[in-house]
Amino acid sequence: MAHPVPEHTVLWGHDRTLSHTLMQATVAHTLAKHRVWVAESEEGGDILGVGLWTDPGAAWFTEEDVPAVFGSVMAMLDPTSLAFMLGEMLPRQAEIEEAYAPGCSADWYFGAMLGVDPRAQGRGVGGNIVDAIVRRAGDVPVAFHTQGAKNVSFYGKHGFKVAAEREFVLPNGEKWCDKLMVRRPDGSV
Numbered sequence: 690m691a692h693p694v695p696e697h698t699v700l701w702g703h704d705r706t707l708s709h710t711l712m713q714a715t716v717a718h719t720l721a722k723h724r725v726w727v728a729e730s731e732e733g734g735d736i737l738g739v740g741l742w743t744d745p746g747a748a749w750f751t752e753e754d755v756p757a758v759f760g761s762v763m764a765m766l767d768p769t770s771l772a773f774m775l776g777e778m779l780p781r782q783a784e785i786e787e788a789y790a791p792g793c794s795a796d797w798y799f800g801a802m803l804g805v806d807p808r809a810q811g812r813g814v815g816g817n818i819v820d821a822i823v824r825r826a827g828d829v830p831v832a833f834h835t836q837g838a839k840n841v842s843f844y845g846k847h848g849f850k851v852a853a854e855r856e857f858v859l860p861n862g863e864k865w866c867d868k869l870m871v872r873r874p875d876g877s878v
Contacts, residue, residue, distance in 0.1 A: 711762045715741065715802060718758045723747060723801075726821055728814045738805040740818040745796050745829055755779070769860040778867075781855055785869050786832070789853040793871075798826045800833030819847045823872060832871045844870050850878045 719725050719741040726740040743749050750758060755775075763771055786793050800822070805815045823831055832852070835841060841851060852871040859865050871878060 707762060707765050710765065711759075712802075712804075714758050714761055718750075718754065719801060722754075723749075726818045728805075728809075728818055730809075736806070737809040738803070738814040738818055740803045740815075740822060741801040742822055742831075743799045743801070745798060748795060749799055749801060750779075767860075773860045777857060781857065781867070785834075785853050785855050785867065789869055789871075793830070793832060796829075798822060798829055798831040800831065803833075815843065816847060819844070823847065826874075828874050830871055830873045832869060834867050835870055836865060836867055841868060841870070844872075848872045848876065852878050 716725070716739070723741065723743045726742065727736055728738040729735065730737055756763070759774070763774075766774065790797075803815055803818060831849075835844065849870040849872040852869045854866055854868040857865045857867065
């Protein structure tokens with residue numbers, strides 16, 4: 690079954706090869722250094738959804754990680770897109786976090802990605818993964834970046850709020866808005 694191209698691939702001009710390469714690299718990095726939450730079907734063990742998260746005290750990427758994780762994607766990007774990714778997108782995501790709550794990326798649970806098989810969407814799979822992560826976090830805030838309005842609504846149902854946002858103009862001229870979503874145990878933003 691062909692899956693729709695995720696919203697975030699607007700960065701890569703809807704190139705599925707780039708998107709898949711990025712997803713594979715991100716999952717491999719997470720498996721090696723962080724936590725992967727998996728939802729499987731009861732009947733056959735099929736993977737229905739995956740959540741990629743870091744524990745407090747674990748930086749998502751270090752400068753040394755970037756070439757290893759993004760190297761295969763960097764090699765596929767045109768020079769303008771590569772300069773945007775390294776010079777604007779990644780540094781500005783870190784700026785959003787630090788401007789909102791200094792130290793949050795090191796002290797909180799941080800999400801990198803939540804994906805649900807399109808055939809399983811709307812059946813509680815993603816919500817179950819998010820709820821499991823929130824339970825594990827206990828009294829520690831949970832945060833992540835998202836770009837889609839649909840995602841903001843979904844996470845809002847699980848107690849997350851938009852804490853900060855920043856708009857980028859992509860190399861292709863399209864606008865892309867990155868939102869920092871936060872769920873604090875006390876409900877504040």
